[in-house]
Amino acid sequence: MEPQATGKPLVLVADDEAHILHVVSLKLRNAGYEVLTAHDGEEAMELALQHHPALVITDFQMPFMTGLELCVKLKQTESTRDIPAIMLTARGFAMAEDDLNPTNIAAVLSKPFSPRDVLAKVQELIEHQAGNPA
Amino acid sequence: MGIGKSQSLIVCVLVTAASAAVPLVGRLTTGSQIMRQAWMPYALAGVLGIIAAGLFFLLIGARLDGDVHRLRHYVQSFQDRDGPPVRCPPRRYFRALGSAIEQSMSLMHQRVEQLTSQRRELEIQVRVTDAERQHAEAILQSISDAVLVTDAFNELAMANDAAAGALRFELDGARHQPIDRIVRDPTLVKLVKDTREAGNLVNRRHVEHALGVNGQKHIYDVTLACLGNTQSEVAGVVTILHDITREKQISEMKSDFVSSVSHELRTPLSSIKAYVEMLVDGEAPDEETRTEFYNIIQGETNRLSRLIDNILNISRIESGVVKIQREHVALPAVVKEVIDVMQPQARAKNIELDEQTSPLYYQIYADKDMIYQALLNLVGNAIKYTPEGGKVHVDTLVNDHSRTVTVNVNDSGVGVPAEAMPHLFEKFYRVADHKKMAKGTGLGLNLVKHIVETVHGGKVAVTSAVGKGSTFSFTLPISDGTA
Numbered sequence: 154m155e156p157q158a159t160g161k162p163l164v165l166v167a168d169d170e171a172h173i174l175h176v177v178s179l180k181l182r183n184a185g186y187e188v189l190t191a192h193d194g195e196e197a198m199e200l201a202l203q204h205h206p207a208l209v210i211t212d213f214q215m216p217f218m219t220g221l222e223l224c225v226k227l228k229q230t231e232s233t234r235d236i237p238a239i240m241l242t243a244r245g246f247a248m249a250e251d252d253l254n255p256t257n258i259a260a261v262l263s264k265p266f267s268p269r270d271v272l273a274k275v276q277e278l279i280e281h282q283a284g285n286p287a
Numbered sequence: 288m289g290i291g292k293s294q295s296l297i298v299c300v301l302v303t304a305a306s307a308a309v310p311l312v313g314r315l316t317t318g319s320q321i322m323r324q325a326w327m328p329y330a331l332a333g334v335l336g337i338i339a340a341g342l343f344f345l346l347i348g349a350r351l352d353g354d355v356h357r358l359r360h361y362v363q364s365f366q367d368r369d370g371p372p373v374r375c376p377p378r379r380y381f382r383a384l385g386s387a388i389e390q391s392m393s394l395m396h397q398r399v400e401q402l403t404s405q406r407r408e409l410e411i412q413v414r415v416t417d418a419e420r421q422h423a424e425a426i427l428q429s430i431s432d433a434v435l436v437t438d439a440f441n442e443l444a445m446a447n448d449a450a451a452g453a454l455r456f457e458l459d460g461a462r463h464q465p466i467d468r469i470v471r472d473p474t475l476v477k478l479v480k481d482t483r484e485a486g487n488l489v490n491r492r493h494v495e496h497a498l499g500v501n502g503q504k505h506i507y508d509v510t511l512a513c514l515g516n517t518q519s520e521v522a523g524v525v526t527i528l529h530d531i532t533r534e535k536q537i538s539e540m541k542s543d544f545v546s547s548v549s550h551e552l553r554t555p556l557s558s559i560k561a562y563v564e565m566l567v568d569g570e571a572p573d574e575e576t577r578t579e580f581y582n583i584i585q586g587e588t589n590r591l592s593r594l595i596d597n598i599l600n601i602s603r604i605e606s607g608v609v610k611i612q613r614e615h616v617a618l619p620a621v622v623k624e625v626i627d628v629m630q631p632q633a634r635a636k637n638i639e640l641d642e643q644t645s646p647l648y649y650q651i652y653a654d655k656d657m658i659y660q661a662l663l664n665l666v667g668n669a670i671k672y673t674p675e676g677g678k679v680h681v682d683t684l685v686n687d688h689s690r691t692v693t694v695n696v697n698d699s700g701v702g703v704p705a706e707a708m709p710h711l712f713e714k715f716y717r718v719a720d721h722k723k724m725a726k727g728t729g730l731g732l733n734l735v736k737h738i739v740e741t742v743h744g745g746k747v748a749v750t751s752a753v754g755k756g757s758t759f760s761f762t763l764p765i766s767d768g769t770a
């Protein structure tokens with residue numbers, strides 16, 4: 154994890170619903186994080202490769218590449234292998250152990266979600282990371 | 288009174304004796320030495336004796352012969368089956384024998400009559416049992432479920448056509464065959480055998496089992512029950528296969544639908560919950576942000592509401608519950624109404640919205656509100672997916688030949704990609720590339736399809752090319768005025 158220019162940890166948020174993207178970004182920014190947004194899996198992958206965020210938050214159902222596919226790809230790629238991910242999904246029950254194994258998904262939150270919970274999880278994961286530098 | 292062999296012999300002897308005696312008597316009467324012999328009277332007596340005996344035997348023989356003959360005739364008369372028993376003819380010498388034969392013959396005749404009548408009864412019983420069995424088989428055949436009846440030895444006793452079709456065996460010649468030779472599915476055979484072994488005359492067993500029939504997989508609800516006889520022993524097993532493939536399909540479709548619906552509902556709900564929480568947590572420090580949040584919450588609430596309405600409408604139409612109020616409707620008036628309502632939205636995007644309706648006078652027999660809703664959805668879509676400065680045009684065309692009217696909604700918008708075309712009218716389907724362009728429930732077109740096709744017996748159609756725009760149309764029959 155590389156420190157950003159602003160010194161604040163960077164979080165990448167991916168969701169095809171503009172409102173969700175907006176509310177999560179706002180919550181994280183208000184809490185002192187730098188936020189990048191993406192509207193689909195492909196855009197998210199590109200941004201992740203470019204900016205090496207400390208954490209990725211992604212929706213499951215997205216065009217071009219689902220959130221799960223994105224996380225698998227992130228883990229498979231050398232430079233993004235260690236980035237933890239949080240999955241937000243309305244289909245929380247459909248996530249099986251086997252699905253999550255090839256990814257770095259540290260938590261699955263089901264929609265409707267609470268922005269408070271998301272922030273708490275983000276803080277937990279980033280602090281954990283900070284405690285164990287890559 | 289015939290002359291038998293023994294009687295002829297006797298006659299010969301007599302004739303010989305007589306011919307010997309006659310010259311002897313002649314000689315005697317001429318007087319001779321022979322007569323004065325001491326043995327002469329014995330000799331004479333002897334010859335006369337032979338003659339007398341011969342005559343005696345002849346007479347008796349004839350009579351005996353006659354009686355024997357009559358008795359034989361009498362016995363032979365029983366070979367003639369249909370003839371009534373004749374009384375024994377009068378006879379002189381074989382009284383006892385005759386009576387004994389008469390009694391026996393009478394008894395035997397009675398026995399034969401008895402056996403004949405018993406056989407007739409049995410024949411009738413067999414016919415009745417046959418008729419009952421045919422009746423049972425006819426009942427079996429009329430049952431559309433597959434029914435197999437096996438006996439206590441697990442051999443096939445009865446089966447209907449449905450069973451032969453489902454399990455693929457020939458009914459002819461299948462009876463009395465062991466069940467494992469007829470049914471190729473080992474699980475099913477084991478079920479039957481196990482049920483027979485368990486011998487439970489009270490409870491039935493229900494099992495779900497899948498079979499491949501003609502390359503298609505069918506799922507059956509299999510019921511197995513033991514048949515008991517009058518001594519409460521297991522006489523066989525009845526196996527019924529009830530096809531629940533369609534039910535399972537429908538159940539799965541319903542399950543999928545519920546799953547899709549809840550997923551769709553969660554999305555606007557997520558926004559509402561998140562923004563409300565943000566407000567509660569004071570994450571909107573200024574009035575502008577708060578107003579933005581309130582608008583989003585309101586918008587998403589409306590979206591949720593529309594979604595639920597659409598789902599209910601479609602659901603009602605699909606289950607035939609919806610109340611349809613048909614009347615004679617002048618289509619041009621409906622078109623004009625829709626255009627008027629959508630004009631503000633079009634203007635907001637600088638889109639030119641106009642109409643051209645056929646001058647011909649005609650009416651459709653339809654539910655006005657539903658047609659209005661369908662047209663509203665189409666025009667709404669057209670505006671949504673047309674960028675700023677585009678055009679949306681509605682026209683109606685009458686086809687006199689087929690007595691139909693077609694409404695076309697044409698736009699200069701983004702067009703539909705080829706791979707999305709077959710799915711456009713499906714529930715919840717949204718073109719992936721267009722999700723960013725506009726919000727949608729994915730149900731609008733599905734509702735249009737149901738209104739036009741399911742309720743009014745019309746047809747929907749679409750032509751489109753990416754970047755060139757689309758034309759969505761529906762065709763309805765024209766009313767001939769008599770409804």
